[in-house]
Amino acid sequence: MNNEVNLETYEEKKLRLIAILQQHSAPEIRLAKNTSNLFRDRKNISGPGLNVKSFNRVIRIVPEEGFAEVEGMTPYVDLVEECLKYNVMPPVVPQLKSITIGGAVTGIGIESSSFKYGLVHETLQEMDILLADGSSLTCSPHNEHKRLFFGFPNSYGTLGYALKLKIRVVPVKPFVHLTHIRHRDAISYFADLDNHCKQHIDFIDGTIFGPGEYYLTVGKFTESAPYTSDYTYKNIYYRSIRERESDYLHVGDYIWRWDTDWFWCSEYFLGQNPIVRRLLGPKRLNSVTYTKLMHLNRKYNLTHYFNTLLGYHSEAVIQDVEIPLKHCPEYLDFYFNTIKFTPVWVCPIRPLNKNARFPLYPLDPETLYVNFGFWNVIKSRKQTEPGYYNRMVEKKVRDLDGMKSLYSDAYYSAEQFWEIYNQEEYFKLKNRYDPRGRFKDLYAKCVQHG
Ligand SMILES: Cc1cc2nc3c(=O)[nH]c(=O)nc-3n(C[C@H](O)[C@H](O)[C@H](O)COP(=O)(O)OP(=O)(O)OC[C@H]3O[C@@H](n4cnc5c(N)ncnc54)[C@H](O)[C@@H]3O)c2cc1C
Structure with a gap:
């Protein structure tokens, strides 16, 4: 990257992608990219995805004006590396190197600076979006597509794909x-x-x-x-x-x-054993390696078969939930009586802009929320209905006026789901920006594993 705008390269790639999408004959569209931090399996994947792998560059960083322009599939590891050369960083950097900027905006990203800067999408100034019909547009908080700008977070690629983003950057010390x-x-x-x-x-x-x-x-x-x-x-x-x-x-x-130990989850792959660590070496001790292993495990259902062999029933409980501060002790009580496994990651978040509303992930701007992240498999000799523990979490989160991220399994009924994630606004956006429904709708994608 140099410090000059290289829009031609981006524009060329965009034109090529648009041409491909206009000829894409499959009834549905999905992304093909190098990494994923999605922990939901997708049913009935057929045909090639839309190859967006080349949209992975930092276009420019302008530290004196406090912004960066970056392509949508750029992993944070590359964005941070470039930013640090200018002694700046994105205000909120999700903890895993392979998460991409577009994925974090559409899928909700947080970090230990979120008590101050809010969620990743609140640090965004403008986005270029590729729509399902092969057209593209720029949306910002102030232009004619501002509704899409605010409705994009938590839409999980069901309204369009972010190809280029302009985000804030803030100074760092060494x-x-x-x-x-x-x-x-x-x-x-x-x-x-x-x-x-x-x-x-x-x-x-x-x-x-x-x-x-x-x-x-x-x-x-x-x-x-x-x-x-x-x-x-x-x-x-x-x-x-x-x-x-x-x-x-x-x-x-x-x-x-x-990242090195995927919080503590490297343990499930024996990654904390000194001999395994030495064998893997520092270059492979990272979230990219573990997500690959996890996807293989899910693809072939290895843990499930292993547990069944040992006579256990198992359920993966991989969730991040936001609970208003005043309800956190009650939530923890519930957690220790039901889910039980530890450690649990805790991260306070507060919406940054009191006047901005992101309707698909509505948080009260006057409230400090605490994110609880817990990721493990519950094993039991007793058989329970599918999603037994995850449903308990969903209910408790609803009862306590919290919110749940959708990157992992969800079991809501359609009615519950749309009450939480704003059916009216979502379908207004869907009808305007994807009227032929070439992208799945949010419920179909996030709950029905579409
Ligand atoms: C175990 C685990 C821990 C996590 N921990 C954290 C955490 O601590 N902090 C945090 O902030 N987040 C965390 N996440 C959530 C993560 O930020 C989201 O899942 C995010 O969407 C992943 O981004 P990705 O780039 O890997 O996207 P992918 O996993 O590839 O895709 C996620 C979804 O976003 C869509 N999508 C991807 N790119 C774009 C784009 N450019 N435009 C439109 N749609 C797009 C895809 O279609 C897909 O539906 C965690 C996830 C997991 C599985």
């Missing part, structure tokens, strides 16, 4: 100083989290290791550091939270602190 603070009860934990969100800090997230073992991790940028830790190979970041109160990381290592 290091991040981390403080890990332990709490023993949920009330004081969430009160302290609320309190920290009102202070001058740069990052905050949390890790819950079990009842009575709750940690907040507060991050502040610094110009210098007495030492730095390295969690990209032999040492494991999430373990360090229990072992030390203070730590320093290079800013890039902070941004990717969770």
